Amino acid sequence: MKRFAIMMLLLLAAISSEARSTAEKCVALSNELSERWERPVPCYCGNELSNLEVTPPRGLRLSAVCGLRDSSDRWIDLEKEKASLDHYDRYGGMPDGEIYLSGQIKLTGSAGMEPSDSGDLSFAIECDMPPEPAFLRRFCEFKLGSDADYKKLGGPKPSDEEGMKCWSANVTLKIVDPIVSLGETDSAGTYPRNIVVLRKTKPVFSKCYQ
Numbered sequence: 001m002k003r004f005a006i007m008m009l010l011l012l013a014a015i016s017s018e019a020r021s022t023a024e025k026c027v028a029l030s031n032e033l034s035e036r037w038e039r040p041v042p043c044y045c046g047n048e049l050s051n052l053e054v055t056p057p058r059g060l061r062l063s064a065v066c067g068l069r070d071s072s073d074r075w076i077d078l079e080k081e082k083a084s085l086d087h088y089d090r091y092g093g094m095p096d097g098e099i100y101l102s103g104q105i106k107l108t109g110s111a112g113m114e115p116s117d118s119g120d121l122s123f124a125i126e127c128d129m130p131p132e133p134a135f136l137r138r139f140c141e142f143k144l145g146s147d148a149d150y151k152k153l154g155g156p157k158p159s160d161e162e163g164m165k166c167w168s169a170n171v172t173l174k175i176v177d178p179i180v181s182l183g184e185t186d187s188a189g190t191y192p193r194n195i196v197v198l199r200k201t202k203p204v205f206s207k208c209y210q
Contacts, residue, residue, distance in 0.1 A: 022046040026064060033066050033098065041067045044078045053084040055133040060103040060178070068097035085182070086133035094134060099180040107175060111144070111153050112168030112203065121145045121153075123173060123195075138180045143189040152195060155203040166208040172199040 026045035033041040043066040044052075054062055068076040068083060071093055076083050083095055109125035120143070127140030150157050155167045174196035181188050 029064055029066055029100070037067070042075055042077070044068075048078055051078045051080075051082045053082070053086050054099070054135050055086050056101055057105050057136060057139050059105040060101045062099070063102040064100040066098040066100070068095050070095055085135040088132070088134055094182070096183040099135075099182065100177075101180070102177050104174050104176045105139070106172065106198065107139075108170075108172040108199075110168050111171045111173070111200075112155060113158065113166050121149060121155075123171070135180075138182075138190050139178075141190065142175065142178070143191050144195070149195060152197045153203075154200060165205050167203040167205045169203045170201045171197060174198060 022045045026043045026048075029045075030041055030043040033043070043064055045064045049062055049065060052062070052065060052068075056062060065078065068078065070076055071089075071091070076095055076097075085094055085099070088094055107123075107125050109123055111123040112121070114120045114122055122141060122143055124141040125139075127137070129137055129140070131137075144153075147157075153169060153171065155169065156165060159165075173192075175192045176194040176196065177192070179191045179193065181191065
């Protein structure tokens with residue numbers, strides 16, 4: 001009986017510690033985004049996410065939501081309101097915001113630098129999905145672009161001096177801890193916080209167009 005009581009105390013302490021850690025991470029995210037956006041940005045983590053309907057791919061789980069807002073740019077208070085990222089509203093829209101996920105998924109598709117004014121590194125898979133759950137459609141294409149991404153994929157970065165060389169390669173990637181930025185801006189998209197290249201072919205080069 002005494003051993004059981006000790007085990008329960010240890011379990012409760014671990015849960016309490018995890019709750020504090022989650023709260024601290026949420027505050028840190030809020031502070032970071034508030035500084036970047038130059039206005040206070042609310043973040044929700046842990047049990048505060050129970051009012052949000054969202055279906056991530058298997059292997060990923062929701063860890064935080066920041067700056068969730070409706071079509072009028074009003075903050076959505078997940079402590080008091082329900083919201084959905086799986087279903088479009090009657091106007092065909094859904095909330096904007098930053099969605100943080102933890103975990104990893106393995107996908108096979110094409111990665112490379114796409115033809116554009118600046119060259120955009122991305123990774124895409126063949127995606128034939130029903131309209132809903134809408135959130136799953138955010139995992140058909142991923143935005144890359146760090147120095148580490150170029151190095152891992154083995155293709156050159158854009159260079160005005162050498163001329164713009166677009167390229168593509170067939171790859172299998174492990175996508176780790178992605179962030180989904182929802183909105184109508186150019187920065188919207190799905191960003192892996194890390195990628196692990198499991199398989200890749202040699203890059204195939206083609207002429208870029210402007």
